[in-house]
Amino acid sequence: MKSNQTASLSPRKRPTQLRATLTVSAILDATAYLLKDRGYERLTTNAIAELAGFSVGTLYQYFPNRESLIAELRHRHHQEVHAAMQRAAELNEGVNFEMSVKNIVAANVRVHAADPELHYLLSERYANIAFELNKNEPRFYMVKPKHNLIEKLLVRDGVLSSHHARTKGQVCTDIVISLTHAANKSGMSQFTETNLVDEIVCAVMGYLGRAGAAFNDEKTEGAVV
Template identity: 45%
Template sequence: MRKRDTVTPRKQPSQDRSRATVEAILTATAYILVRHGYARLTTNRVAQRAGVNVASIYQFFPGKEALLAELHRRHIEQGRGAARAVLAAHQGGSLERVLRTMVEAGIAAHAVEPELHRVFSEQMPRIKATRSAASEGFLLEEARELLSAWGCAAPDVERAWWMMQTAAHAVVHQAIVERPDDLRSGALAEELVLMLERYIRGKQTPGPRAGAGPEDT
């Protein structure tokens, strides 16, 4: 018994009222996080904003951390969903089209509650999962295999993938704050696809299928 779990939700709300309470609590948490910042997030404030009693929070969550963890989990899930939607709608084709799809999926993932996203990635101490978790929504595992088909030299493939992932994520993420216009206009996506494509194209093993990916004409 080292220490009690401070992150897993306590009990699943079974009745309607309970579920509404939990929703209210999480909504309030998000609101305060965005509006006042992590430093000003207190359980009492959350309760007040949610219109419930502090004690009610502890009925469903073992502590403050659990609140944030759950909110974060949901946020990631939503981002992932958005990304999946894009990937599902448009898949396959030329290298460029695959990359574009992935970039757009990433952008979509970052588009859900961007303010909240920002708070999570800028102000949250403990939650390191941010990037990797979001990235799973960003460049999904499925996509990885598509790419490996283009034939990078063996030792490189994993590292190259990491490079792309890292660079692409950072560019999209920073753009939210620093280049919102380019994000909206699509110029940024264009540019990012360019960067990734040129990078990966240079990786292709020359030979039988030189200059072309599997499905490329």
């Protein structure tokens, strides 16, 4: 095991031929599989290459080191989350507050449901592995204050004074994310996807009601999800 301090985390070379693109995909798929199967600690580049059906050398043509595999995996995952959130935000035009929250929550749950374990590993368990990556890449993600969707809704619908929207919005986001994650961790088994969404929306709305929010739900058309 050698050190990996200053090594770049971005892919070494972008595949130009179709063949290479497939190779990279196969390697990332194998990485994801093994990451779930045995964790980062026991994840070896040789095992990844073998499972992907290539030699280690090939792996290292595209990835400068082990960490960069995680980085790329997370990058791709973030792309998906980003896209889902973008879509949810677009659907929320002209929709009332609770429905809007529901749309966001549903999008979040659904995107997690695709591969809960992988999501958990990439964004919680191994959150600090290869985290330097994407430092300056634009991230449209619920978590980031700049992109706090619920805060935006609170402001949009005048549910809370913009003074309170920041903090409360953050708490709401924490509730959404952590309940989603909590469900993930227990394997989603106790809830159907719909139930889970309802529970989470319920928690958010309950919290806001208690916290002094005034909902004026005149716009009721256009429920989505």
